[in-house]
Amino acid sequence: MDCRATYELIMKYFDRDLSKEQEVKLYKHLDTCDSCSAEFRVLKDALSAVEESEMEDPPSGFEERVLSSIRENNREKEKIKIFILRLLILSTIVVGWIGLAAFILYTPVIDTIFASLDVFDSMASDAFIFLSKLWYAGLILSVRIFSLGRTIEVVIRAFIESYSVFMLILMIFMSALLKLYGYLSKTAGNGR
């Protein structure tokens, strides 16, 4: 066996991966070859010195130091989380208000509301005043009836039912009238 093949066996020896047969072969060559034998001895001494060297214990309090620095870290994280949460809430409020203001100022909704108010304003006709007075009186009456109390609840219930039907009819009538009024004023406008 040559020295090159021995090198492979030596490496296998230190891998603890040598078969009995290979071991015999290795030792046979080492007995006859001085240079391989010297190299083997040096390597064996060195590696067993490494393998035999003891592991040191870490300094005392090691765990505690790691844990306290982790706790410190967690606390920092918690602080950052709370800060971000606060920032989010604050920005939501600010952005919400700005958004609401912008919505009112820059969307057509407000125009529509004002326009509808204009329509009511222009409806100062006798019929409208009469109807709105009637509706107001009905509202007041209903509030009074409701405030009569539970003692006459049963009587009232029957009345309310008929009253509410009346109110419903009145409201339908009123809206029809308003519609008719709007139609009439439009056609009048067109006629002009």
Added chain:
Amino acid sequence: MDEGLIIKRAQEGDLDAFEEIIGRYKKSVYNLCLRMLYNRNEAEDVAQEAFIKIYKGLRSYNGKSKFSTWVLKITSNACIDFMRKRKMNTVPIEDYRTSDGGIEDTSNSPESSYMAYELKKEVEVAVKSLPEKYRMMIIYYHFMNLSYKEISDILNEPMTIVKNRLYRARLMLRNKLMDREKGYNGLQSNI
């Protein structure tokens, strides 16, 4: 307690479970740092840093490799990062010797114990002088008793490369020691 359970509890943020993990791995983590950095203060700092990284990365541990391998991988990366920084800062390295407490004399006769001590010191100096890549192989395989599979998981290198590198590391170590022997013979120590 079962390690899988402890890991699971630690992943859920249980610090007591993590303390148990530290207790189990502190020795190998600290010693790996010590063998890589050759300085006790730095080794402790980096070992602590490694455990903090382990804690932060616990959720990403998926059980593909052994937990011990994963721990050592993070540790060795922390050491490599530290060494890079140290190189950039070029801080003089305080010399480390296991002689102040590390090595225990196992033999009885004073002469043989002295010889063993001398040998260990010599080997230590030789290992230390190897390039980092090769030094690591000697430390992983012969000091920490890791298998090829574990080393290949730690280094993310195929087993064949690990094997070749270890063989080369052994050869380099042998050459260093043989050169030193020659040096002694020629009365020119190069310590």
